[in-house]
Amino acid sequence: MATHDIELTVNETEVELTVDSRTLLVHALRDELGYTGPKVGCESSKCGACTVELDGDAVKSCTVLAVQTDGASVQTVEGFADEDGELHPIQEQFSAEHGLQCGYCTPGMVTTTKHLLESNPDPSREEIRKALKGNICRCTGYQNVVDAVESAAAALAPAESEGESASGDDVDLRTDYPTPGED
Numbered sequence: 001m002a003t004h005d006i007e008l009t010v011n012e013t014e015v016e017l018t019v020d021s022r023t024l025l026v027h028a029l030r031d032e033l034g035y036t037g038p039k040v041g042c043e044s045s046k047c048g049a050c051t052v053e054l055d056g057d058a059v060k061s062c063t064v065l066a067v068q069t070d071g072a073s074v075q076t077v078e079g080f081a082d083e084d085g086e087l088h089p090i091q092e093q094f095s096a097e098h099g100l101q102c103g104y105c106t107p108g109m110v111t112t113t114k115h116l117l118e119s120n121p122d123p124s125r126e127e128i129r130k131a132l133k134g135n136i137c138r139c140t141g142y143q144n145v146v147d148a149v150e151s152a153a154a155a156l157a158p159a160e161s162e163g164e165s166a167s168g169d170d171v172d173l174r175t176d177y178p179t180p181g182e183d
């Protein structure tokens with residue numbers, strides 16, 4: 001079996017590894033690099049548990065060969081929290097809305113949701129269901145997942161008008177900035 005040396009960026013860390021021609025990205029991430037957020041469910045592009053961001057797209061990492069990702073940038077769910085460990089708002093809302101039970105599907109759900117909200121920040125429930133149709137959950141019945149995505153969209157929404165915070169509370173706007181050229 002031929003092997004290949006590849007370099008990629010995972011969660012903003014550059015890594016080098018040697019992979020077999022047949023190694024799937026999900027196995028390289030989990031078994032070689034220790035990123036176990038992406039889960040192995042069906043290994044045939046049906047369940048979405050292995051979804052990661054690959055160069056900005058939500059991709060099922062069981063459908064990609066690791067060697068194909070040479071030079072690419074990958075983000076797994078481990079990279080969604082900020083550097084202080086503060087969860088991403090989507091993760092917080094999946095927790096708050098009980099959008100998970102066993103949690104096996106959740107990394108893929110969260111990743112697909114992130115991609116959805118980046119392109120459509122205010123999706124309808126129908127659009128949420130359509131976006132998540134490639135992510136199978138056998139526990140939640142999806143209702144709470146859709147609730148979680150709606151809540152995440154609200155949490156991520158910018159203030160509707162200047163001077164209004166995302167929470168709806170007014171914020172003070174400073175208006176006494178000095179004018180250039182005037183004392």
Ligand code: FES
Nearest residue numbers: 041042043048062
């Ligand atoms: S493990 Fe990749 S889609 Fe199921």
Ligand code: FES
Nearest residue numbers: 101102103137139
């Ligand atoms: S929470 Fe168990 S499969 Fe979705």
